[in-house]
Amino acid sequence: MSRIKGRLAIILSLVAVAAVATPLAMAQAEEQATPPAVADLGNLTPGRIDLTGGSPAPVLGGAGGEQQLAADVVPTTLPGLAVCRRYRILSISANRYIAEEQNYGGSLHNVLRARTPGESVGGWEIFNICSQNGGGVVYVIAPSGAVVAAEFGYTGSSFAALRGRSQTIANWETFDVWQDGTSYFLRNVARGTFWTCRRDYTGSAYNMMKGSGASGGSWEALRFEAV
Numbered sequence: 001m002s003r004i005k006g007r008l009a010i011i012l013s014l015v016a017v018a019a020v021a022t023p024l025a026m027a028q029a030e031e032q033a034t035p036p037a038v039a040d041l042g043n044l045t046p047g048r049i050d051l052t053g054g055s056p057a058p059v060l061g062g063a064g065g066e067q068q069l070a071a072d073v074v075p076t077t078l079p080g081l082a083v084c085r086r087y088r089i090l091s092i093s094a095n096r097y098i099a100e101e102q103n104y105g106g107s108l109h110n111v112l113r114a115r116t117p118g119e120s121v122g123g124w125e126i127f128n129i130c131s132q133n134g135g136g137v138v139y140v141i142a143p144s145g146a147v148v149a150a151e152f153g154y155t156g157s158s159f160a161a162l163r164g165r166s167q168t169i170a171n172w173e174t175f176d177v178w179q180d181g182t183s184y185f186l187r188n189v190a191r192g193t194f195w196t197c198r199r200d201y202t203g204s205a206y207n208m209m210k211g212s213g214a215s216g217g218s219w220e221a222l223r224f225e226a227v
Contacts, residue, residue: 048136056084060167101124198219
């Protein structure tokens with residue numbers, strides 16, 4: 001009888017450990033897994049960000065100084081250079097505007113976080129949304145003037161962190177636009193995963209924006225407000 005009780009205690013302790021496994025650990029395991037061949041789009045439909053009244057995109061660094069979206073997602077027949085329009089970007093789930101953390105150092109310099117309330121919005125919250133095809137496929141220029149990239153080469157909790165750090169535009173910097181009503185979603189063309197706001201992070205990483213969302217849910221929903 002005592003042996004049965006001992007085994008039962010072990011089983012119950014294992015169940016308790018599984019029950020308290022952190023959402024953060026589970027989310028990290030999911031986001032770093034190989035993405036599915038077909039992303040979970042749910043009710044999302046292809047969308048476009050309004051670039052009416054936009055200006056020609058600034059010349060970036062790189063060969064020839066040309067603005068060009070990822071070659072494998074944009075038809076070569078698209079005319080001219082990209083057009084950009086200035087926007088503030090709201091994370092709907094956090095109810096905060098996305099800021100570029102220019103005071104951060106190291107590998108998270110210029111990381112994006114949804115941390116600014118409406119009354120405190122300033123220059124770090126104004127982004128240029130740029131496109132060559134009328135807003136259906138975009139790249140994003142951060143307040144620092146660098147292009148936002150999803151850091152798929154990072155590991156751990158920083159995997160796929162969104163940072164303003166590129167001077168050229170390739171797959172890690174290119175996003176297609178999806179929509180559900182008035183909510184917008186940006187999906188990386190390289191990995192098929194969405195901008196997401198990590199509400200479960202803490203401290204200086206709280207509400208970090210990452211390009212690792214597996215589906216278009218509440219943490220991935222954005223609103224764009226023209227400046």
